Amino acid sequence: LTMPIMVYMTTKVVAVSGTADIGGNIVFGICVLTLAVFIVISNSACASTVSRDGQAAYTMHILPYSVKKQLLIKLAANSIVTVIPFVISEIVLVATGYLTVSQFFATLFLLLIFIVAEGFMAVMNDYKSPEYSEYSKGNEGGKNTLFSTLIGLVVAIIIGLLAILLPFVLSNPEVSYAALYGVVILYAVIVAIVNRGFFRRVQR
Numbered sequence: 001l002t003m004p005i006m007v008y009m010t011t012k013v014v015a016v017s018g019t020a021d022i023g024g025n026i027v028f029g030i031c032v033l034t035l036a037v038f039i040v041i042s043n044s045a046c047a048s049t050v051s052r053d054g055q056a057a058y059t060m061h062i063l064p065y066s067v068k069k070q071l072l073i074k075l076a077a078n079s080i081v082t083v084i085p086f087v088i089s090e091i092v093l094v095a096t097g098y099l100t101v102s103q104f105f106a107t108l109f110l111l112l113i114f115i116v117a118e119g120f121m122a123v124m125n126d127y128k129s130p131e132y133s134e135y136s137k138g139n140e141g142g143k144n145t146l147f148s149t150l151i152g153l154v155v156a157i158i159i160g161l162l163a164i165l166l167p168f169v170l171s172n173p174e175v176s177y178a179a180l181y182g183v184v185i186l187y188a189v190i191v192a193i194v195n196r197g198f199f200r201r202v203q204r
Helices: 003-021 026-048 051-061 067-095 101-128 132-136 143-169 173-194
Strands: none
Touching: 003 026, 003 067, 026 067, 026 101, 026 143, 067 101, 101 143, 101 173, 143 173
């Protein structure tokens, strides 16, 4: 649960500098960018959720539960670990005045979609190409973690930059929120399309 502390400290430092140089409109975008980046870092565990099982991962195919259900449970478990500190982080940002209540709810659902989409992409990628040998050697990460984290960070930075820039372009905050939701939903749709046939190929 160090995420709320790290989010608050990072937001405080960057917001002070950004507000002095650009203005108060930048604070919302800084909050979104900071939250999104820390979500990707926290969600990185999803990228090795199958690989960490090592050779025991093959038991997924003999258990009395479908592979589909097992993967969804893994996704849910990892997502909960990210969602709880994320929500606490949002509450801290509201309590310290960096987010308004309306911004809290706007970013809450926006980034919840991002958490699930990013986590789903990471779990599916790890199941398709597990790295059992990396974890049997005691290594804590591999190409799956690197790939998923890089993709997540790219999307997080895009979301954050839009959240920073849009208030200076659009006077209506609802339009800015809609644009941000459009980007996140597009990402979720792309992840779903890439994996659209996946569950049909695994044991139900």
